[in-house]
Amino acid sequence: MKDDIKAIFWQTIKNRKKFIIVYAIIGVTLLWMYLAMFPAIAEKSDDFNKLLESYPESFTAILGVEEINFSTVENFIALEHMSIMWPIMVVLLLLGLAGPAIAGEIEKGTIELILSRPVSRVAVFAGRYLAATVALVVFILFSIFMVFPLAALHGIEISAMNHFKVSFMGLFFGLSVLSLGMLFSVIFSEKSKVYFTTGGIVGLMYIFSVASNLSENVAALKYFSFFYYFDGVQVMTKSQLNGLSVLVFLFFILLSSAFAAYHFNKRDIAV
Protein backbone atom coordinates (compact mmCIF):
# COMPACT_ATOMS: atom_id res chain seq x y z
CA MET A 1 0.00 0.00 0.00
CA LYS A 2 1.29 3.49 -0.87
CA ASP A 3 2.42 5.54 2.13
CA ASP A 4 -0.12 8.32 1.53
CA ILE A 5 -3.03 5.87 1.31
CA LYS A 6 -1.74 4.16 4.45
CA ALA A 7 -1.56 7.48 6.32
CA ILE A 8 -5.11 8.45 5.30
CA PHE A 9 -6.34 4.94 6.14
CA TRP A 10 -4.90 5.01 9.68
CA GLN A 11 -6.09 8.58 10.24
CA THR A 12 -9.65 7.48 9.40
CA ILE A 13 -9.48 4.36 11.55
CA LYS A 14 -8.17 6.38 14.51
CA ASN A 15 -10.87 9.02 14.05
CA ARG A 16 -13.71 6.49 13.73
CA LYS A 17 -12.54 3.72 16.05
CA LYS A 18 -15.14 4.36 18.76
CA PHE A 19 -17.92 4.33 16.16
CA ILE A 20 -16.64 1.05 14.67
CA ILE A 21 -16.23 -0.58 18.11
CA VAL A 22 -19.76 0.43 19.17
CA TYR A 23 -21.21 -1.08 15.99
CA ALA A 24 -19.21 -4.29 16.45
CA ILE A 25 -20.48 -4.58 20.05
CA ILE A 26 -24.09 -3.99 18.98
CA GLY A 27 -23.69 -6.55 16.17
CA VAL A 28 -22.31 -9.28 18.41
CA THR A 29 -24.80 -8.48 21.20
CA LEU A 30 -27.76 -8.90 18.85
CA LEU A 31 -26.32 -12.15 17.52
CA TRP A 32 -25.72 -13.42 21.05
CA MET A 33 -29.27 -12.47 22.01
CA TYR A 34 -30.72 -14.50 19.12
CA LEU A 35 -28.51 -17.49 19.90
CA ALA A 36 -29.39 -17.36 23.58
CA MET A 37 -33.09 -17.25 22.65
CA PHE A 38 -32.88 -20.03 20.08
CA PRO A 39 -32.87 -23.13 22.37
CA ALA A 40 -36.13 -21.97 23.95
CA ILE A 41 -37.60 -21.12 20.52
CA ALA A 42 -36.45 -24.49 19.10
CA GLU A 43 -38.24 -26.38 21.91
CA LYS A 44 -41.48 -24.73 20.89
CA SER A 45 -40.70 -24.63 17.16
CA ASP A 46 -43.77 -26.67 16.15
CA ASP A 47 -46.08 -24.25 17.95
CA PHE A 48 -44.27 -21.26 16.47
CA ASN A 49 -44.31 -22.78 13.00
CA LYS A 50 -48.10 -23.31 13.22
CA LEU A 51 -48.54 -19.74 14.42
CA LEU A 52 -46.35 -18.37 11.65
CA GLU A 53 -48.12 -20.47 9.02
CA SER A 54 -51.36 -18.75 10.02
CA TYR A 55 -49.86 -15.36 9.06
CA PRO A 56 -51.04 -13.89 5.76
CA GLU A 57 -48.84 -14.49 2.71
CA SER A 58 -48.16 -10.78 2.37
CA PHE A 59 -46.38 -10.89 5.73
CA THR A 60 -43.89 -13.48 4.51
CA ALA A 61 -43.57 -11.54 1.26
CA ILE A 62 -42.60 -8.38 3.16
CA LEU A 63 -39.87 -10.32 4.93
CA GLY A 64 -38.74 -11.82 1.63
CA VAL A 65 -39.17 -15.45 2.73
CA GLU A 66 -41.04 -18.24 1.02
CA GLU A 67 -41.74 -20.21 4.17
CA ILE A 68 -41.29 -19.53 7.85
CA ASN A 69 -40.10 -22.08 10.34
CA PHE A 70 -37.80 -22.00 13.31
CA SER A 71 -36.47 -25.54 13.07
CA THR A 72 -32.84 -24.43 12.57
CA VAL A 73 -30.82 -21.59 14.00
CA GLU A 74 -30.14 -20.39 10.43
CA ASN A 75 -33.90 -20.03 9.81
CA PHE A 76 -34.30 -18.17 13.07
CA ILE A 77 -31.37 -15.79 12.43
CA ALA A 78 -32.45 -15.28 8.82
CA LEU A 79 -35.95 -14.22 9.84
CA GLU A 80 -35.08 -12.19 12.93
CA HIS A 81 -31.76 -10.72 11.87
CA MET A 82 -31.00 -10.96 8.15
CA SER A 83 -34.39 -9.94 6.81
CA ILE A 84 -34.11 -6.31 7.90
CA MET A 85 -32.13 -5.61 11.10
CA TRP A 86 -28.69 -6.59 9.81
CA PRO A 87 -29.00 -4.78 6.44
CA ILE A 88 -30.22 -1.63 8.23
CA MET A 89 -27.25 -1.76 10.59
CA VAL A 90 -24.88 -2.13 7.64
CA VAL A 91 -26.50 0.83 5.86
CA LEU A 92 -26.25 3.03 8.98
CA LEU A 93 -22.65 1.99 9.64
CA LEU A 94 -21.54 2.80 6.12
CA LEU A 95 -23.52 6.03 5.89
CA GLY A 96 -21.81 7.08 9.11
CA LEU A 97 -18.45 6.51 7.45
CA ALA A 98 -19.17 7.72 3.91
CA GLY A 99 -20.77 11.05 4.96
CA PRO A 100 -17.79 12.44 6.87
CA ALA A 101 -15.23 10.81 4.52
CA ILE A 102 -15.14 13.61 1.94
CA ALA A 103 -18.25 15.83 2.25
CA GLY A 104 -17.77 16.12 6.03
CA GLU A 105 -14.13 17.17 5.55
CA ILE A 106 -15.15 19.79 2.98
CA GLU A 107 -17.94 21.04 5.27
CA LYS A 108 -15.55 21.45 8.20
CA GLY A 109 -12.72 22.76 6.04
CA THR A 110 -10.30 20.10 7.29
CA ILE A 111 -9.89 18.79 3.72
CA GLU A 112 -7.40 21.66 3.26
CA LEU A 113 -5.24 20.16 6.02
CA ILE A 114 -4.96 17.00 3.93
CA LEU A 115 -4.79 18.42 0.42
CA SER A 116 -2.07 20.93 1.35
CA ARG A 117 0.19 17.88 1.90
CA PRO A 118 1.85 15.74 -0.78
CA VAL A 119 -1.08 13.43 -1.21
CA SER A 120 -3.23 12.85 -4.28
CA ARG A 121 -7.00 13.14 -4.13
CA VAL A 122 -7.28 9.58 -5.39
CA ALA A 123 -5.16 8.45 -2.42
CA VAL A 124 -7.49 10.35 -0.05
CA PHE A 125 -10.48 8.64 -1.64
CA ALA A 126 -8.80 5.22 -1.59
CA GLY A 127 -7.68 5.59 2.05
CA ARG A 128 -11.15 6.55 3.17
CA TYR A 129 -12.81 3.79 1.12
CA LEU A 130 -10.39 1.22 2.45
CA ALA A 131 -10.98 2.28 6.06
CA ALA A 132 -14.75 1.95 5.61
CA THR A 133 -14.25 -1.48 4.02
CA VAL A 134 -12.21 -2.60 7.02
CA ALA A 135 -14.96 -1.29 9.32
CA LEU A 136 -17.47 -3.35 7.34
CA VAL A 137 -15.31 -6.46 7.60
CA VAL A 138 -14.96 -5.92 11.37
CA PHE A 139 -18.74 -5.58 11.65
CA ILE A 140 -19.27 -8.78 9.61
CA LEU A 141 -16.75 -10.64 11.78
CA PHE A 142 -18.54 -9.59 14.96
CA SER A 143 -22.15 -9.76 13.76
CA ILE A 144 -21.90 -13.01 11.71
CA PHE A 145 -18.65 -14.91 12.32
CA MET A 146 -18.95 -14.68 16.09
CA VAL A 147 -21.74 -17.22 15.61
CA PHE A 148 -19.09 -19.96 15.75
CA PRO A 149 -17.84 -19.42 19.34
CA LEU A 150 -21.26 -18.26 20.56
CA ALA A 151 -23.09 -21.28 19.10
CA ALA A 152 -20.50 -23.56 20.71
CA LEU A 153 -21.06 -21.75 24.00
CA HIS A 154 -24.80 -22.42 23.81
CA GLY A 155 -24.42 -25.94 22.37
CA ILE A 156 -26.20 -25.07 19.12
CA GLU A 157 -25.42 -26.83 15.86
CA ILE A 158 -24.87 -24.54 12.93
CA SER A 159 -24.38 -24.87 9.21
CA ALA A 160 -21.04 -23.10 8.73
CA MET A 161 -21.33 -22.73 4.95
CA ASN A 162 -24.57 -20.75 5.24
CA HIS A 163 -22.85 -18.22 7.49
CA PHE A 164 -19.82 -17.97 5.20
CA LYS A 165 -22.07 -17.40 2.20
CA VAL A 166 -24.21 -14.77 3.89
CA SER A 167 -21.02 -12.98 5.01
CA PHE A 168 -19.80 -13.00 1.42
CA MET A 169 -23.06 -11.53 0.11
CA GLY A 170 -23.17 -9.13 3.07
CA LEU A 171 -19.74 -7.83 2.12
CA PHE A 172 -20.89 -7.12 -1.44
CA PHE A 173 -24.13 -5.55 -0.21
CA GLY A 174 -22.17 -3.35 2.19
CA LEU A 175 -19.59 -2.33 -0.41
CA SER A 176 -22.40 -1.35 -2.78
CA VAL A 177 -23.98 0.87 -0.11
CA LEU A 178 -20.53 2.29 0.68
CA SER A 179 -19.83 3.02 -3.00
CA LEU A 180 -23.17 4.81 -3.31
CA GLY A 181 -22.44 6.80 -0.14
CA MET A 182 -18.91 7.70 -1.28
CA LEU A 183 -20.27 8.80 -4.65
CA PHE A 184 -22.56 11.32 -2.95
CA SER A 185 -19.80 12.24 -0.50
CA VAL A 186 -17.61 13.45 -3.37
CA ILE A 187 -20.51 15.21 -5.09
CA PHE A 188 -21.84 17.14 -2.07
CA SER A 189 -20.02 19.44 0.35
CA GLU A 190 -22.25 18.73 3.37
CA LYS A 191 -22.50 15.35 5.04
CA SER A 192 -26.22 15.77 5.85
CA LYS A 193 -26.92 15.77 2.10
CA VAL A 194 -24.99 12.51 1.78
CA TYR A 195 -27.05 10.91 4.57
CA PHE A 196 -30.30 12.21 3.13
CA THR A 197 -29.63 11.20 -0.47
CA THR A 198 -27.98 7.82 0.11
CA GLY A 199 -30.40 6.91 2.90
CA GLY A 200 -33.32 7.95 0.72
CA ILE A 201 -32.16 5.87 -2.25
CA VAL A 202 -31.48 2.78 -0.09
CA GLY A 203 -34.89 3.24 1.59
CA LEU A 204 -36.50 3.41 -1.84
CA MET A 205 -34.66 0.23 -2.80
CA TYR A 206 -36.18 -1.50 0.22
CA ILE A 207 -39.66 -0.33 -0.83
CA PHE A 208 -38.99 -1.65 -4.35
CA SER A 209 -37.98 -5.01 -2.89
CA VAL A 210 -41.10 -5.31 -0.71
CA ALA A 211 -43.45 -4.02 -3.43
CA SER A 212 -42.07 -6.46 -5.98
CA ASN A 213 -42.78 -9.33 -3.53
CA LEU A 214 -46.33 -8.11 -2.96
CA SER A 215 -47.43 -7.49 -6.53
CA GLU A 216 -46.58 -9.15 -9.83
CA ASN A 217 -47.34 -5.87 -11.62
CA VAL A 218 -44.27 -4.19 -10.13
CA ALA A 219 -42.08 -7.29 -9.93
CA ALA A 220 -39.46 -5.70 -12.18
CA LEU A 221 -38.72 -3.09 -9.51
CA LYS A 222 -36.72 -5.70 -7.57
CA TYR A 223 -33.92 -5.40 -10.12
CA PHE A 224 -33.30 -1.85 -8.88
CA SER A 225 -32.86 -2.97 -5.28
CA PHE A 226 -29.67 -4.03 -3.45
CA PHE A 227 -31.95 -6.00 -1.10
CA TYR A 228 -33.05 -8.30 -3.93
CA TYR A 229 -29.46 -9.11 -4.88
CA PHE A 230 -28.36 -9.51 -1.25
CA ASP A 231 -31.27 -11.81 -0.33
CA GLY A 232 -29.77 -12.66 3.09
CA VAL A 233 -32.73 -14.82 4.07
CA GLN A 234 -32.40 -17.22 1.13
CA VAL A 235 -28.63 -17.40 1.46
CA MET A 236 -28.83 -18.06 5.19
CA THR A 237 -31.64 -20.61 5.06
CA LYS A 238 -30.91 -22.44 1.81
CA SER A 239 -27.23 -21.68 1.32
CA GLN A 240 -28.06 -20.44 -2.18
CA LEU A 241 -25.56 -18.03 -3.62
CA ASN A 242 -26.56 -16.29 -6.83
CA GLY A 243 -23.60 -15.64 -9.12
CA LEU A 244 -25.51 -13.01 -11.08
CA SER A 245 -26.13 -11.04 -7.88
CA VAL A 246 -22.39 -11.04 -7.17
CA LEU A 247 -21.71 -9.77 -10.68
CA VAL A 248 -24.32 -7.02 -10.37
CA PHE A 249 -22.84 -5.89 -7.04
CA LEU A 250 -19.30 -6.05 -8.43
CA PHE A 251 -20.28 -4.02 -11.50
CA PHE A 252 -21.99 -1.38 -9.37
CA ILE A 253 -19.09 -1.16 -6.89
CA LEU A 254 -16.45 -0.76 -9.59
CA LEU A 255 -18.44 1.67 -11.71
CA SER A 256 -19.60 3.96 -8.89
CA SER A 257 -16.22 3.95 -7.12
CA ALA A 258 -14.34 4.72 -10.32
CA PHE A 259 -16.75 7.56 -11.13
CA ALA A 260 -16.55 8.89 -7.55
CA ALA A 261 -12.72 8.89 -7.60
CA TYR A 262 -12.74 10.59 -11.01
CA HIS A 263 -15.24 13.25 -9.91
CA PHE A 264 -13.36 13.96 -6.66
CA ASN A 265 -10.17 14.40 -8.64
CA LYS A 266 -11.84 16.93 -10.95
CA ARG A 267 -14.04 18.95 -8.62
CA ASP A 268 -13.33 22.27 -6.92
CA ILE A 269 -12.77 22.12 -3.19
CA ALA A 270 -14.06 25.43 -1.93
CA VAL A 271 -14.43 25.22 1.85
Added chain:
Amino acid sequence: MALFKFLMYNKVNDVMSVIEIKNLTKHFGSVNVVDDVSFAVEQGEIFGFLGPNGAGKTTTIRCMMDFIRPTAGQVMILGKDSLNDTEELKKEIGYLAGSVRAYDNWTGQQHINFALSLNGKKNIASNLATRLQFNPKVKTKNLSSGNRQKLGVILAFMFEPKVAILDEPTNALDPLMQNIIYDIIREQTYKGATVFMSSHNLAEVERVCSRVGIIRQGKMVAVESMESLKEKQMHRVKVVFAGKYDKGEFLTLGGSEVVMASPEELILNVRGEIASILRVLSAHRMKNLEIGRASLEDIFMEYYER
Protein backbone atom coordinates in the same frame (compact mmCIF):
# COMPACT_ATOMS: atom_id res chain seq x y z
CA MET B 1 12.20 14.70 -17.59
CA ALA B 2 11.38 16.78 -14.50
CA LEU B 3 15.07 17.71 -14.15
CA PHE B 4 15.20 18.69 -17.83
CA LYS B 5 12.12 20.88 -17.41
CA PHE B 6 13.65 22.48 -14.32
CA LEU B 7 16.97 23.19 -16.08
CA MET B 8 15.25 24.59 -19.15
CA TYR B 9 13.11 26.78 -16.93
CA ASN B 10 16.18 28.25 -15.24
CA LYS B 11 17.94 28.72 -18.57
CA VAL B 12 15.08 30.65 -20.09
CA ASN B 13 14.51 32.77 -17.01
CA ASP B 14 17.71 34.44 -15.85
CA VAL B 15 16.13 35.26 -12.54
CA MET B 16 14.00 32.38 -11.50
CA SER B 17 10.38 33.17 -10.83
CA VAL B 18 9.44 30.79 -8.07
CA ILE B 19 5.75 31.54 -8.55
CA GLU B 20 4.47 32.44 -11.98
CA ILE B 21 0.79 33.03 -12.60
CA LYS B 22 -0.25 33.46 -16.21
CA ASN B 23 -3.69 34.76 -17.21
CA LEU B 24 -5.39 33.04 -14.31
CA THR B 25 -9.17 33.14 -14.63
CA LYS B 26 -11.76 31.51 -12.44
CA HIS B 27 -15.50 31.69 -12.96
CA PHE B 28 -18.07 30.30 -10.54
CA GLY B 29 -21.05 29.99 -12.86
CA SER B 30 -21.53 33.43 -14.36
CA VAL B 31 -19.53 35.14 -11.60
CA ASN B 32 -16.02 36.08 -12.65
CA VAL B 33 -14.06 35.88 -9.38
CA VAL B 34 -10.54 36.01 -10.80
CA ASP B 35 -10.11 37.63 -14.20
CA ASP B 36 -6.94 37.23 -16.26
CA VAL B 37 -4.54 37.68 -13.35
CA SER B 38 -0.81 37.47 -14.12
CA PHE B 39 2.22 38.09 -11.93
CA ALA B 40 5.47 36.48 -10.86
CA VAL B 41 7.24 36.16 -7.53
CA GLU B 42 11.01 35.89 -7.44
CA GLN B 43 13.06 33.64 -5.20
CA GLY B 44 13.56 34.95 -1.68
CA GLU B 45 10.83 37.56 -1.99
CA ILE B 46 8.07 38.24 0.48
CA PHE B 47 5.23 39.10 -1.84
CA GLY B 48 2.14 40.76 -0.39
CA PHE B 49 -1.17 40.13 -2.07
CA LEU B 50 -3.47 42.99 -1.20
CA GLY B 51 -7.15 43.46 -1.68
CA PRO B 52 -10.39 43.85 0.24
CA ASN B 53 -12.72 40.97 1.04
CA GLY B 54 -14.18 39.42 -2.10
CA ALA B 55 -11.45 40.80 -4.37
CA GLY B 56 -10.31 37.28 -5.37
CA LYS B 57 -7.31 36.78 -3.05
CA THR B 58 -8.42 33.48 -1.53
CA THR B 59 -9.65 32.12 -4.88
CA THR B 60 -6.23 32.87 -6.39
CA ILE B 61 -4.54 31.12 -3.45
CA ARG B 62 -6.84 28.10 -3.78
CA CYS B 63 -5.94 27.86 -7.46
CA MET B 64 -2.26 27.99 -6.49
CA MET B 65 -2.86 25.16 -4.03
CA ASP B 66 -4.90 23.19 -6.60
CA PHE B 67 -7.93 23.13 -4.32
CA ILE B 68 -9.92 24.70 -7.12
CA ARG B 69 -9.19 24.42 -10.82
CA PRO B 70 -8.75 27.51 -13.01
CA THR B 71 -11.24 28.19 -15.78
CA ALA B 72 -8.26 29.41 -17.80
CA GLY B 73 -4.60 30.21 -17.27
CA GLN B 74 -1.78 28.48 -15.52
CA VAL B 75 -0.04 28.48 -12.13
CA MET B 76 3.62 27.49 -12.13
CA ILE B 77 5.47 27.04 -8.84
CA LEU B 78 9.16 26.09 -8.78
CA GLY B 79 8.87 25.48 -12.51
CA LYS B 80 6.11 22.92 -12.06
CA ASP B 81 2.47 23.07 -12.98
CA SER B 82 0.31 23.38 -9.87
CA LEU B 83 -2.40 21.25 -11.51
CA ASN B 84 -0.37 18.40 -12.99
CA ASP B 85 2.48 18.25 -10.46
CA THR B 86 0.46 19.07 -7.36
CA GLU B 87 1.58 16.09 -5.28
CA GLU B 88 5.26 16.69 -6.03
CA LEU B 89 4.92 20.43 -5.44
CA LYS B 90 3.29 20.12 -2.05
CA LYS B 91 6.44 18.53 -0.67
CA GLU B 92 7.94 22.01 -1.07
CA ILE B 93 4.97 24.20 -0.12
CA GLY B 94 3.89 25.32 3.31
CA TYR B 95 0.28 26.49 3.37
CA LEU B 96 -1.64 28.51 5.91
CA ALA B 97 -5.39 28.87 5.36
CA GLY B 98 -7.21 32.13 5.95
CA SER B 99 -9.25 30.49 8.65
CA VAL B 100 -7.38 27.60 10.25
CA ARG B 101 -9.60 24.51 10.45
CA ALA B 102 -8.62 21.56 12.62
CA TYR B 103 -9.97 18.22 13.84
CA ASP B 104 -11.75 19.11 17.08
CA ASN B 105 -10.88 15.93 18.92
CA TRP B 106 -7.20 15.98 18.01
CA THR B 107 -4.46 17.76 19.88
CA GLY B 108 -2.02 20.03 18.13
CA GLN B 109 0.57 17.25 18.38
CA GLN B 110 -1.76 14.84 16.57
CA HIS B 111 -2.06 17.35 13.73
CA ILE B 112 1.71 17.63 13.62
CA ASN B 113 2.07 13.82 13.61
CA PHE B 114 -0.46 13.53 10.81
CA ALA B 115 1.52 16.04 8.72
CA LEU B 116 4.66 14.01 9.47
CA SER B 117 2.96 10.83 8.27
CA LEU B 118 2.29 12.51 4.91
CA ASN B 119 5.48 14.55 4.47
CA GLY B 120 7.84 12.24 6.33
CA LYS B 121 10.70 14.68 6.80
CA LYS B 122 12.69 16.20 9.60
CA ASN B 123 10.85 19.14 11.03
CA ILE B 124 11.13 22.14 13.31
CA ALA B 125 7.63 21.90 14.80
CA SER B 126 8.78 21.75 18.44
CA ASN B 127 11.04 24.76 17.94
CA LEU B 128 8.16 26.73 16.40
CA ALA B 129 5.79 25.64 19.18
CA THR B 130 8.25 26.96 21.77
CA ARG B 131 8.70 30.28 20.00
CA LEU B 132 4.95 30.74 19.54
CA GLN B 133 4.24 29.60 23.12
CA PHE B 134 1.92 26.95 21.78
CA ASN B 135 0.93 23.94 23.88
CA PRO B 136 0.56 20.98 21.46
CA LYS B 137 -1.06 18.74 24.08
CA VAL B 138 -4.37 20.63 24.13
CA LYS B 139 -7.28 19.42 21.99
CA THR B 140 -7.99 21.91 19.25
CA LYS B 141 -11.66 22.25 20.25
CA ASN B 142 -10.38 23.93 23.42
CA LEU B 143 -8.05 26.31 21.61
CA SER B 144 -8.70 30.03 21.12
CA SER B 145 -8.70 31.36 17.55
CA GLY B 146 -5.24 32.81 18.18
CA ASN B 147 -3.87 29.45 19.26
CA ARG B 148 -5.46 27.76 16.24
CA GLN B 149 -3.66 30.32 14.11
CA LYS B 150 -0.39 29.41 15.84
CA LEU B 151 -1.03 25.75 15.02
CA GLY B 152 -1.64 26.75 11.39
CA VAL B 153 1.67 28.63 11.32
CA ILE B 154 3.50 25.61 12.80
CA LEU B 155 1.94 23.29 10.20
CA ALA B 156 2.88 25.72 7.41
CA PHE B 157 6.53 26.16 8.42
CA MET B 158 7.38 22.87 10.18
CA PHE B 159 9.11 21.40 7.10
CA GLU B 160 10.92 24.65 6.24
CA PRO B 161 9.23 24.84 2.82
CA LYS B 162 10.79 26.38 -0.28
CA VAL B 163 7.54 28.24 -0.87
CA ALA B 164 5.15 29.48 1.80
CA ILE B 165 1.63 30.43 0.74
CA LEU B 166 -0.06 32.26 3.59
CA ASP B 167 -3.61 33.57 3.62
CA GLU B 168 -3.79 36.32 6.26
CA PRO B 169 -0.94 34.91 8.42
CA THR B 170 -1.47 37.08 11.49
CA ASN B 171 -5.24 36.66 11.77
CA ALA B 172 -6.41 36.71 15.40
CA LEU B 173 -2.90 37.22 16.80
CA ASP B 174 -1.86 39.92 19.23
CA PRO B 175 0.89 42.41 18.19
CA LEU B 176 3.61 40.52 20.08
CA MET B 177 2.76 37.27 18.31
CA GLN B 178 2.50 39.10 15.01
CA ASN B 179 6.12 40.21 15.46
CA ILE B 180 7.20 36.62 16.06
CA ILE B 181 5.38 35.53 12.89
CA TYR B 182 7.12 38.30 10.91
CA ASP B 183 10.47 37.11 12.30
CA ILE B 184 9.70 33.51 11.29
CA ILE B 185 8.72 34.65 7.79
CA ARG B 186 11.91 36.71 7.40
CA GLU B 187 14.11 33.88 8.74
CA GLN B 188 12.65 31.49 6.22
CA THR B 189 13.41 33.87 3.36
CA TYR B 190 17.01 34.23 4.62
CA LYS B 191 17.20 30.45 4.24
CA GLY B 192 16.03 30.75 0.64
CA ALA B 193 12.28 30.40 0.96
CA THR B 194 9.85 32.50 -1.05
CA VAL B 195 6.78 33.80 0.73
CA PHE B 196 3.46 34.72 -0.84
CA MET B 197 1.07 36.22 1.68
CA SER B 198 -2.35 37.76 1.31
CA SER B 199 -3.39 40.51 3.63
CA HIS B 200 -5.61 43.49 4.03
CA ASN B 201 -3.46 44.80 6.83
CA LEU B 202 -1.43 47.51 5.11
CA ALA B 203 0.85 48.15 8.04
CA GLU B 204 1.78 44.46 8.00
CA VAL B 205 2.50 44.50 4.28
CA GLU B 206 4.50 47.71 4.55
CA ARG B 207 6.57 46.16 7.30
CA VAL B 208 7.22 42.71 5.91
CA CYS B 209 6.84 42.60 2.14
CA SER B 210 9.33 43.54 -0.52
CA ARG B 211 6.73 43.69 -3.30
CA VAL B 212 2.97 43.83 -3.49
CA GLY B 213 0.27 42.90 -5.92
CA ILE B 214 -3.04 44.69 -5.64
CA ILE B 215 -6.18 42.89 -6.72
CA ARG B 216 -9.52 44.56 -7.25
CA GLN B 217 -12.74 42.87 -8.32
CA GLY B 218 -10.75 39.90 -9.60
CA LYS B 219 -8.33 41.96 -11.67
CA MET B 220 -4.71 42.68 -10.83
CA VAL B 221 -4.50 46.46 -10.78
CA ALA B 222 -0.85 46.82 -9.85
CA VAL B 223 2.32 44.94 -8.99
CA GLU B 224 4.82 47.25 -7.35
CA SER B 225 7.86 47.14 -5.12
CA MET B 226 7.26 48.63 -1.70
CA GLU B 227 9.68 51.44 -2.52
CA SER B 228 7.90 52.44 -5.71
CA LEU B 229 4.56 52.19 -3.96
CA LYS B 230 5.77 54.59 -1.31
CA GLU B 231 7.32 56.76 -3.99
CA LYS B 232 3.92 57.44 -5.45
CA GLN B 233 4.67 60.82 -3.89
CA MET B 234 1.28 61.49 -2.48
CA HIS B 235 1.31 64.28 0.10
CA ARG B 236 -1.33 65.64 2.37
CA VAL B 237 -1.24 69.44 2.65
CA LYS B 238 -3.09 71.14 5.48
CA VAL B 239 -3.26 74.96 5.38
CA VAL B 240 -4.81 77.46 7.80
CA PHE B 241 -5.10 80.81 5.98
CA ALA B 242 -4.78 84.20 7.69
CA GLY B 243 -7.42 85.63 5.39
CA LYS B 244 -9.84 84.66 2.67
CA TYR B 245 -8.76 82.36 -0.18
CA ASP B 246 -10.24 81.04 -3.39
CA LYS B 247 -10.67 77.27 -3.41
CA GLY B 248 -10.86 77.34 -7.22
CA GLU B 249 -7.15 78.26 -7.40
CA PHE B 250 -6.25 74.88 -5.99
CA LEU B 251 -8.75 72.88 -8.00
CA THR B 252 -7.09 73.90 -11.24
CA LEU B 253 -3.73 72.52 -10.16
CA GLY B 254 -3.02 69.14 -11.70
CA GLY B 255 -2.76 66.21 -9.28
CA SER B 256 -4.41 67.92 -6.34
CA GLU B 257 -7.67 67.00 -4.77
CA VAL B 258 -9.58 68.92 -2.11
CA VAL B 259 -10.31 66.73 0.89
CA MET B 260 -11.82 69.43 3.11
CA ALA B 261 -12.43 73.12 2.64
CA SER B 262 -13.70 75.65 5.21
CA PRO B 263 -13.54 79.50 5.09
CA GLU B 264 -10.09 79.46 6.70
CA GLU B 265 -8.80 75.92 6.36
CA LEU B 266 -8.02 73.71 3.38
CA ILE B 267 -6.84 70.09 3.23
CA LEU B 268 -5.52 68.73 -0.05
CA ASN B 269 -4.13 65.45 -1.33
CA VAL B 270 -1.37 66.16 -3.82
CA ARG B 271 -0.06 63.59 -6.25
CA GLY B 272 3.39 64.04 -7.77
CA GLU B 273 5.48 67.20 -7.30
CA ILE B 274 4.28 69.70 -4.70
CA ALA B 275 6.31 72.64 -6.07
CA SER B 276 3.34 74.09 -7.98
CA ILE B 277 1.08 74.05 -4.93
CA LEU B 278 3.78 75.73 -2.84
CA ARG B 279 4.03 78.49 -5.45
CA VAL B 280 0.30 79.18 -5.20
CA LEU B 281 0.41 79.03 -1.41
CA SER B 282 3.32 81.49 -1.25
CA ALA B 283 1.01 84.18 -2.60
CA HIS B 284 -1.20 83.82 0.50
CA ARG B 285 -0.79 84.76 4.15
CA MET B 286 -0.93 81.60 6.23
CA LYS B 287 -1.32 80.95 9.94
CA ASN B 288 -0.14 77.36 9.64
CA LEU B 289 1.08 74.90 7.01
CA GLU B 290 1.54 71.18 7.45
CA ILE B 291 2.83 68.89 4.70
CA GLY B 292 2.92 65.17 5.41
CA ARG B 293 3.35 61.98 3.38
CA ALA B 294 0.18 60.18 2.61
CA SER B 295 -0.18 56.81 4.30
CA LEU B 296 0.11 53.55 2.42
CA GLU B 297 -3.62 53.23 2.94
CA ASP B 298 -4.20 56.43 0.97
CA ILE B 299 -1.95 55.13 -1.80
CA PHE B 300 -3.78 51.82 -1.72
CA MET B 301 -7.13 53.58 -1.98
CA GLU B 302 -5.84 55.33 -5.06
CA TYR B 303 -5.81 51.98 -6.84
CA TYR B 304 -9.33 51.29 -5.73
CA GLU B 305 -10.70 54.60 -6.87
CA ARG B 306 -9.27 54.23 -10.36
